[in-house]
Each structure stands twice: as C-alpha cells, then as structure tokens.
Amino acid sequence: RLDLIIDDILQMSRRKSISPQQLVLVDWFNRLLNDDLASIKQFIQLQIQPDTSVWFDPLQLQHILVNLLQNAHAALVASGTATLETALFKVPQVVLYRGGAISVGIARLVIKIRFISLVNLIMDKKVVEELIQQDCNTQNISAHLKQIVEGKEREAMLQNYEELANLMGSAGASERTAKLIVKFLTLPA
Template structure:
C-alpha cells in the first residue's frame, strides 16, 4: 500500500518514523512518501520536504511567513495529488495539516490523523471541521477521548509514542567519556525551531556561571550546524552534543527544557526540570487571550497539577531559572518531583502506540474497502 505522511517538526519526525516502521511490519508492501525529517528518511521512502523549512512558532511568526507557508501548502497538495496514496497520515502540525486534510478529503482520499491537534486548548469548534475532513483520529493523551466524545466524535486512544522510542533506546555506556563529562550534568533542551533556540538558549546559558560545580550540555537539533550553536556559548562549562538527547537525559542530574514534547521525555527519564518559554510579545498576548488551559507543559497538563515550574515570558530570566534549578538539584522539591514522575509513568502506561496505530489504520483501510486483496 502507498502511504503519504506529513510531519512538520522534530517530534513529528520521530513519531512518523516509528509509525512507518510499524506499518512496514504490518504491511510488507508498504511504500512511503512524506514531509518530515532525518528519522523518517532513515526508515526509507522519499522525503519531499524537510520540516526545518516549514516550522514557524507563534501567531506573529506565522503572519510574517505567510507567503512561505502558502507556497509549502500548495507544493504539498501537488505532491499528495501526484502520489495518490491509499491513505494520507497527518501527524500533529494542525495549521498546515488541516488544510491538507480538507484538500485530500475533497479529492476522495482516506485521511488519518495521528496525534490530535490541541483543539482542547483553544478554538474548540475546530472539531467540527475535523469531523468533516478526518476519517480516523488517533490520540496520545487519555483525556482527549472524552473531549472529542463531547463533540460527537469517536476517536482511538493509542497510548503515547514517546514510550515506543524510549523502550527502543539503548544507553551508550561511553557517553560521558566520549565528551569528557566528569561533573554532574545539567541538560539544556532548547527545542528544534530557530525561533525557540534564539529566544531561549541565551536564557538557559545565562545561569552557567552560577553552577561552577556542574557541567551544562546542550542537546542540539541536527537541522542546525555546530557554528550556529557556538554563537550562543560563552563559557567553558558548556558542551554541545547532536542527536544524543536520550543519552544525555539518561545521565543528567537536572534539565532546563523548552515547553513542548521534550518536557514529557525529560519526565519519563525521571530528570527534574524547569520548563521555559518565551515567544513574541504579540503572539503570547494573543495566546493568553485564546488559550483555555492552566499549563503549557505536557507534564502538568497530563497530571492536571503543577508538577514542574513553568517560567514564561518575563518570568523566564536568569534569576528565576537559577533559583528553580537550585531547588531541583537537591532537597524536598526534587524528591517531590521524582515522586510525581513515578505517578506520571504509571499513568502513561506501556509502549506500543505505533503498532496499535498501524493496525488501526490498516483495519480502517480494510473496512473502507481499500485493501480487499490484502490479508490483515
């Protein structure tokens, strides 16, 4: 069968790659084309566009890059139409993917959505559009099932794909030695998008002088080169590593993490963290007016309480990061966070989201009569 997948950022690339592996295990004749990244490319198939050319963060940034976004959407529609997949699989990235879903549905394609848009956070009426243009929705947060049901849409909860990736991870026992890391480590996870890195990495690095007994390690995104990151690093107790995030979290004492999927990954590795976020002033003002949730980090959202400290906008500064980081390096705040992490891990369940999703996609295709000649 022919599959077209669209992932617009690093986390989508990760989950898309795992789903492709699972689809291939279920369907030996699977063929792939996609918008994605290096992880999906490593699985096989044809990469039509890399996510690094597509991700824009915040309302203002989107407005400033509308021409590029519309150009990307037009190109993607043409690529999907030319390939004519048996199923289109959209992975998060709603601003882009819902437009592609509408186009694909109008052209008679089956549309599956893996990792729900965060419609529960703002503009909930988008569910009405989703019901029209998406055939099957696969969710990775348990509370999303009840949310969609309230809007008259049945969805499948498949578990969280991060558990798949973590289950497959084998720590490198030589990681510390390779990079000459002898002190206790503080991981810096500044995100994978240029706007995130340029706004938040300087804040993260601003505290390094306050912790001379620790070594800071930046988890760098492979879509940028070393020279790009070096412009931000001014002190000696900072090391840069590429594509080593899980090895870093495996040995880190604590972490400073940009809000996003990485906050949940850090928690699942049981690394105490402080969550930071800084966006454009206009974008954040609009978001605060529209967003209807109490927290920005996945850890706090899933637990429905403040497990990790969130430092947003002006609160994201050297003083606040320093105080919060000291509190999670030792003492009762750290111990309470580790207890909460254990509860979170139990709530998240077990690995297998990718396999469950692949089987549900194939079953849906079979039910729709698109795989009549293929045994499931």
Template sequence: MKYYIIAGEASGDLHGSNLMKTLKKVDPAPKFRFYGGDLMQAQGGNLVKHYADMAFMGFLEVALNLRTILKNLKKCKEDILSHRPDVLVLIDFPGFNLKIAKFAKEQGIKVYYYISPKVWAWNQKRVLKIKRDVDQMFCILPFEVDFYHKWGMEVDYVGNPLLDAKEAFKPNPNFRAENNLSDKPIIALLPGSRKQELNYILPDMLSVISSFPNHQFVIAGAPSFNADFYKQYTQDLAVPIVFNATYDLLNIAEAALVASGTATLETALFKVPQVVLYKGSAISIGIARMLVKIRFISLVNLIMDSKTVTELIQEDCNITMISKELDDILNTPKRTVMLDKYEILAKEMGSAGASEKTAELIYKYLKKAS
C-alpha cells in the first residue's frame, strides 16, 4: 500500500514514526511519503517537508505567516495528486490537515485521521467537516469517543501512543556523564518545539534558576534546532541542553517546567511533578480565551477532568508564580498529591499498543475497501 502521512509537529513526528514502524509489520510492502521529521525519516520512505518549516503557534502567528502556509498547502496538494496514495493518514495538526482532508476526499483518496484535532476544545462544529471528509478516525483520548458519538460519528479508540513510546524507551545508563551533568537533582525544562513557544516561554523558565541553587536545570532541546540556536536564550547561564534524549532527561528529573502540549502527558507518565506554562502574543491569547470552551489546557488535567497540575497561563507565567509553584512540587505535600494523582492517570490511560492497533485497523480497512 502507498501511505501519504502528514505530521506537522515534533509530537506528530514521534507518533508517525511509531505508526510507520508497525505498518511495516502488518503490510508486506508499504511505501511511505510524508511530511514529518527526523524520526519518521529514520523509518524510510520519502520526506517531502520537515515540520520545522510548518509549525506556527497562535492566531496572530498564523495570520502573519499566512502566505507561507498557503504555499505549503498548494505544494502538498500538488504532491498528493502526483503520487496518488492509497490512503492519506493525517496526524493532528488540524489547521493544515483538515484542509488537506477536504481536498483529498474530493479527489477520491481515502482519508484516515490518527490523533483527533481538539475539536472538543473550540469550534465544535468542525466535527461536521470531519464527518464529511474523513473516512476513519482513530482517537487516543478516552473522552473523545463519547464526544464524537454525540455528533453522530463512530470512531476507533486505540489507546495513547505515548504509552508505546515510553514502553519502548531504554534508559541510557551513561546519560549524566555523556551530557556533563552534575550530581545535583535535575529540573527538566521542556519549552516546546516551535520558535514562538521558545520565544515566549523559555525566558520565563530560565528566570527562576537563581532561586534554586541546589538544582541543575537542563533544557530538552527540540530536534529542529541546534545548541547555537539556544544561546540567544541562555546567554551567560550554564544550562546544559540535551537533544533527542527527552525521555532520559525525564527519567532522572526531580521536577519539570513544561510548555502546554503533549509533553505534559509524557512528563506525567514518567511520574515527574510539573508546572505547566503557556504564553503567547496578547492578541492570540485574547482570541483563544473568547473561543476555547474547556476548563484546562494541559492533557493531564483534561484526562483527569480535575486540577492535577498547575497551569500558569499568560500573565500568571512569571518568575514569582513559577518559583512558587516549582518550590511547592519540590518541597511541600503538593508533590505527593500530584504523584498519587499520576497513578490514577496511568490507570485511566490503560496499556500500550496504540500504534499496533492503529496500524492493524488501517491495513484492515484498506484491504476491505480494495
């Protein structure tokens, strides 16, 4: 089968790579063409465009980069038409992927969606477009099944692929030595993988270092950047940066400051107490507050449907609040409470196997349709 996969972010690259790995087990002769990153490229096939050139965060940032986005859409449509895949597999990234879904459906190409867009958060009527343009939806969050059912759409719940990635992880016993890390307890900084996230959030993360002299802060670097790129943020601070080793970092971290996104759930699965941060342009945040209709922004709190981790958003994302919350999860009973809730979260998430289940369903549906 010919698979055309589109992932527009670092998390999508991770999930896409695991999906490709398992598709190779169920399909005797898979051919991959994709938008993604280094992890997907390692699985073979043809990388058309790297996600580092596609990801824009926030309403204002999207507007400012509209010409680039439209150019990317045009090239993607042309490439899909020229290669005519058996199926288009979309991974999250809704602003781009829902437009491509509509186009592919009009061209008679099967459209499968792995990892649902967060249509439950805002503009829920987008579900109607998904019903029209998507042939199969594979969900990774338990509450999404009931959400889609209320809109008259049956979906497949496959579990969460982060469990697959964590299960496959093998700790590097020489991680500290190889990265010249001290013996101090480590606080992991996960500032995201997009320039806009780093610009808004990383300086605030770094601002609290002097308040915790007995800890070593370590940045989980995004694979789309290099160490020189981070120097504009760290300047004279002696902050190590590790690349392609986020799980090794979380595996030994005592606590973490995490940009809202998939990383919040990964941090919880590694049982690392965390503070979730989110900041953007005033215009983007203002628009989001008018449109978003959910109580929380972190996946941990959304799945638990209660405040498990503290979320510091926009004006609350400052040195005073970050320092206080970080101190709480290091030195007060709040740490134990959070770890106890993580145990409940782990049970709610279930077991690993999302990639395998999704690959098997994709291949089964394709064989049935052929």
C-alpha cells in the first residue's frame, strides 16, 4: 500500500513539472545545429521526414541529452563550454572548430592563445585534440576519434580529466574557471 501512495505522489509531482511542447524535429535539430553545433554542421546529415513532430518537455529533453553524455564512450564536441562539461562527465573527446576564414584570421591576429578548448586552456597543456579550420576534416576526425575510443590516448585523457576535476574543485568553480581563462588570455603565446 505504501508503494502505491508513493507512486501516486510521484505521478502528481511529475504532472506539475512536465510541460510538453510540440517539437517539429527538423526545425528543432536545425536550431540545434545552427546554434550549438555550427562548427560540425557540415558533418551531420539529417534524415527526418519534414512533418515529423513529437510532444516533449524541453527539461526532460535536456535530461536525456545529459544522460546520453554521461553514458557516452567518446564525443565530438564544438569548442565552448561543452568541452569542459564533456570533460567533467569523463567522456574522451575531440574538439572541432570551423569558422569563417576572415573571422578566424582576425581572431588569430588579435587573440594570442595556445588552445581554443576550455579543457586545454585550464590545464595549460594539450589534453584533448583540437581540430581547427582545415585540420577539421573527415580523415583527421576519424583518426583522432579512433585513438580515444580505446588505448593509451583514452587512458591519458581520462587521467588528465581527474586532474582537471581536482583543479576545478566544487564550490566557486565558475569563478576559478573565469580567472584561469583571463590568466591565459593575458599570457604571450
């Protein structure tokens, strides 16, 4: 009987917190690709019927994506905070970045840093492979992904992730990260 009561309470609390919305999958994936995965968009081909839609709660979708990341064996990640999140989930990764030639050229003249991923910037060494511009091609992506799926590179990356987690700590991690980034942005390359 107690199990039924607990189950009913859980069902009621779920009803309050779930806010499903109709998501047209093609539109949703295109927004995701344009906003969060722009640097690897060219490597992804959607094969979804244009009128396919689902009712889904955005918060639940976020939980599903986090669950996928927590259980992933390896990842291809666009540069940004996702690289740090992926490392803290202890998922080996290859960082991909492609931008407009002019924008990247200007950035290279103005910003003098050794790395683009937060993981490498914070650790001040190459922990994850960064494939930038012309190096971001299918041959390099495939080769580096194979290296982190198993073997020495994977184990070395996971060990470095442990150091990163210790460096980040728990309380005040955002502030420490910001200070580390500012430190590396002010150092000569």
